Amino acid sequence: MSRLIVISNRVQAPTAAGVGGAQGGLAVALTAALREEHGIWFGWSGETGEDHELRFETFEGVTSAVMDLSEQDVEEYYDGFANRTLWPLFHYRLDLTEFERDFQGGYERVNRVFGQAIGPHIEPDDVVWVHDYHMIPLGWVLRQQGVNNRMGFFLHIPWPPTRLLVALPQHRRLVESLFAYDVVGFQTEEWLESFRHYVVTEMGGVLSDGDCVTVGGRTIRAIACPIGVDAESFIAAANGPVAKATQLRMLESAVGRSMMVGVDRLDYSKGLAERFSGYERFLQNHPDRRALVYLLQIAPPSRTAVQSYRDIRDNLDAMSGRINGAYADIDWVPIRYVNQGYPRDVLAGIYRAARIGLVTPLRDGMNLVAKEFVAAQDPHDPGVLILSRFAGAAAQMPQAVLCNPYSAEDVADAIDKALRMSREERIARWKPMFDNVRNEDVLWWRRRFLDTLTEAPLCERNAI
Ligand code: GDG
Numbered sequence: 001m002s003r004l005i006v007i008s009n010r011v012q013a014p015t016a017a018g019v020g021g022a023q024g025g026l027a028v029a030l031t032a033a034l035r036e037e038h039g040i041w042f043g044w045s046g047e048t049g050e051d052h053e054l055r056f057e058t059f060e061g062v063t064s065a066v067m068d069l070s071e072q073d074v075e076e077y078y079d080g081f082a083n084r085t086l087w088p089l090f091h092y093r094l095d096l097t098e099f100e101r102d103f104q105g106g107y108e109r110v111n112r113v114f115g116q117a118i119g120p121h122i123e124p125d126d127v128v129w130v131h132d133y134h135m136i137p138l139g140w141v142l143r144q145q146g147v148n149n150r151m152g153f154f155l156h157i158p159w160p161p162t163r164l165l166v167a168l169p170q171h172r173r174l175v176e177s178l179f180a181y182d183v184v185g186f187q188t189e190e191w192l193e194s195f196r197h198y199v200v201t202e203m204g205g206v207l208s209d210g211d212c213v214t215v216g217g218r219t220i221r222a223i224a225c226p227i228g229v230d231a232e233s234f235i236a237a238a239n240g241p242v243a244k245a246t247q248l249r250m251l252e253s254a255v256g257r258s259m260m261v262g263v264d265r266l267d268y269s270k271g272l273a274e275r276f277s278g279y280e281r282f283l284q285n286h287p288d289r290r291a292l293v294y295l296l297q298i299a300p301p302s303r304t305a306v307q308s309y310r311d312i313r314d315n316l317d318a319m320s321g322r323i324n325g326a327y328a329d330i331d332w333v334p335i336r337y338v339n340q341g342y343p344r345d346v347l348a349g350i351y352r353a354a355r356i357g358l359v360t361p362l363r364d365g366m367n368l369v370a371k372e373f374v375a376a377q378d379p380h381d382p383g384v385l386i387l388s389r390f391a392g393a394a395a396q397m398p399q400a401v402l403c404n405p406y407s408a409e410d411v412a413d414a415i416d417k418a419l420r421m422s423r424e425e426r427i428a429r430w431k432p433m434f435d436n437v438r439n440e441d442v443l444w445w446r447r448r449f450l451d452t453l454t455e456a457p458l459c460e461r462n463a464i
Pocket of ligand 1: 298300344369
């Protein structure tokens, strides 16, 4: 019987210690598959230590295996190459991208350490699924270990245009390592297109039918496979008692005012400063309607070891303070800016109480908040989703009010349009988005990727 092996930087499987207890959609989808197929989820423990030993634990029928990394590993691989080189570069932020040889060395070293530790635990019939930019070379390391299994890779973030990617020293080495996999998945056709462009123009690759991409005699299938949310459980949460109580609390805290909500990790890719500027422009353009609306921005801090993340926090603290100082009245503040996370069912209630969901990333692989917002709405009186055209989710949700997040005027106009929208139009726009969120949910995504990997004929098995 074949097992599923999942490998990602952080393991989100449930453990006795509760790590992974705040189960997001990805964790729900993958732990269900791991439970059914008696698989193992491998990754970093999130802790530092010197021994690189895998620690196995089986909890609620799911086995996870985690390893500590040394402080140097974390600095070079995680805070360094993953979050200061690949993340900004893949989100089109060449200005924030740091190129350090030590980062690349640490990234390759940690991938080797993972591959060497995990390789011996892979059995001949296992199907291996590697996730995200932290682990791009892992498949190649596993092949070197003699792992000849079906192996897939999914990239959760955008794939950058060739002209940006070539700024990365050793870009070709990184992309070549993807050819160790059998299937490589991207969130959207746009990212897939960028990948294919790179392969053709930089590597002399050849595209053929059935998503096949060939370079130097090695062929992989490259597909677009958009991730979804755990829609049914989010809909249930939005109709549950905690969400209802939260909804009431929100409504009572601002009677007669429409709430706009944003929920994002504090990350420059999410376009928070641009969102505040767009909202400020709306307040300037419509003084008579100022007090009828407010923005609740939930932004839990992330990657605080990286300077650019500390900078964005300082910038947003200053912007929210300035905007509130300039426009607030004795009984109203324009922005409620909150730097903490909330449980999922509370979030669902907040989404449901909102008249507008503001999802305006400058660049985003997909963006699950947009889908969760849609899932949480009241079918008879849904809120309006304002969505950046640069989020992967925009390809599946053309009925949202699409905006250009770089333009304060455009964001201000989108807010104005959403606030004026009739109930009929809100329902007409929401319904097809809701159907999409429900049909193409996280289980659909998992099945689509794994079916491609396990059932469809592979273009050619890759062996090193
Ligand atoms: C990467 C890609 C892609 C946020 N605050 C709270 C909270 N969240 C949850 C949201 C959502 C998730 O975190 C964030 O997902 P996103 O998709 O918005 O963004 P990234 O973290 O950047 O994820 C992205 C994703 O991978 C999946 O492939 O869509 O493009 O960048 O689920 O709800 N959850 C709770 N409290 C919070 O305060 N419970």
